[in-house]
Amino acid sequence: MWRRVASLSPLVSSSKSRLLNQVQVAYGFNAWQMFSTQVLNPAEGGVSDSRRTPFVTFVLGGPGSGKGTQCTRIVETFGFTHLSAGDLLRREISSNSENGSMILSTIKEGKIVPSVVTVQLIQKAIETSDSNRFLIDGFPRTEENRIAYERVIGAEPDIVLFFDCPEEEMVKRVLNRNQGRIDDNIDTVKERLKVFAELNLPVIKHYSKKGKLYKIDGTGSEDEIFERVRPVFAALRYPVLL
Numbered sequence: 062m063w064r065r066v067a068s069l070s071p072l073v074s075s076s077k078s079r080l081l082n083q084v085q086v087a088y089g090f091n092a093w094q095m096f097s098t099q100v101l102n103p104a105e106g107g108v109s110d111s112r113r114t115p116f117v118t119f120v121l122g123g124p125g126s127g128k129g130t131q132c133t134r135i136v137e138t139f140g141f142t143h144l145s146a147g148d149l150l151r152r153e154i155s156s157n158s159e160n161g162s163m164i165l166s167t168i169k170e171g172k173i174v175p176s177v178v179t180v181q182l183i184q185k186a187i188e189t190s191d192s193n194r195f196l197i198d199g200f201p202r203t204e205e206n207r208i209a210y211e212r213v214i215g216a217e218p219d220i221v222l223f224f225d226c227p228e229e230e231m232v233k234r235v236l237n238r239n240q241g242r243i244d245d246n247i248d249t250v251k252e253r254l255k256v257f258a259e260l261n262l263p264v265i266k267h268y269s270k271k272g273k274l275y276k277i278d279g280t281g282s283e284d285e286i287f288e289r290v291r292p293v294f295a296a297l298r299y300p301v302l303l
């Protein structure tokens with residue numbers, strides 16, 4: 062199903078995209094699927110599915126487990142496009158969008174922004190990118206996030222990385238992060254850790270059951286951790302860039 066979505070995205074105008082989203086809301090099914098099967102038959106001159114199918118990796122782990130740091134390394138070595146859910150949400154706050162103040166207060170409290178907002182930002186980022194391999198960092202953080210993504214995008218991730226790190230180490234890293242983030246303080250971190258254990262671990266368990274999870278020991282130096290990550294991507298086959 063993802064193949065069709067991926068093939069379609071670069072070919073539709075944003076007005077068509079909006080129309081499809083409206084159809085989806087109105088009829089409760091994935092309109093991308095309906096449209097793409099109509100227009101993207103390679104035999105009729107559409108773009109070959111296999112060449113445009115994006116490879117999607119979800120990157121999960123508690124706050125401070127090293128997701129962003131390792132994503133940067135994966136981008137450098139394997140040419141992925143990094144989409145950080147947290148960065149997309151912070152950009153919404155900075156751009157004074159209509160959801161900005163709600164996102165700000167949610168992040169400040171260490172809670173999770175409603176899925177409809179986050180999934181839409183991720184969808185837009187994927188659709189406006191030419192890339193065919195994505196790291197989606199810090200998403201999905203809840204089962205609700207996961208289900209909303211799968212419904213809207215119409216596909217599951219190819220693989221999921223989970224950086225496993227002791228709480229004590231995560232707290233230390235977050236409090237030393239020094240990026241001026243409003244949520245990098247001890248009270249918010251405690252709440253984020255609670256939310257991680259209650260809401261994100263079930264997502265990790267879900268992908269483990271599906272055989273998609275790569276659990277990486279998130280302790281040690283950045284280099285040591287990357288040497289645990291490298292073989293995951295080195296062994297994979299993903300689509301050739303067009």
Ligand SMILES: Nc1ncnc2c1ncn2[C@@H]1O[C@H](COP(=O)(O)OP(=O)(O)O)[C@@H](O)[C@H]1O
Pocket residue numbers: 122123124125126127128129130131234235237238239279280281282283286
């Ligand atoms: N292996 C590591 N050892 C020590 N500090 C690290 C390590 N990996 C990342 N950091 C630092 O810890 C902080 C949190 O890392 P980050 O990649 O932002 O984690 P996350 O995205 O999971 O919250 C950053 O300041 C980063 O530079």
Ligand SMILES: Nc1ccn([C@H]2C[C@H](O)[C@@H](COP(=O)(O)OP(=O)(O)O)O2)c(=O)n1
Pocket residue numbers: 122123124125128129145146147148150167168171172173174175179198199200201202206244253
């Ligand atoms: N899927 C997501 C991702 C992030 N958020 C919010 C709540 C998170 O505590 C903040 C910060 O996320 P971010 O991934 O940047 O945080 P860490 O890198 O794990 O420290 O954003 C969300 O509500 N939903």
Ligand SMILES: [Mg+2]
Pocket residue numbers: 128129145147199
């Ligand atoms: Mg991060």
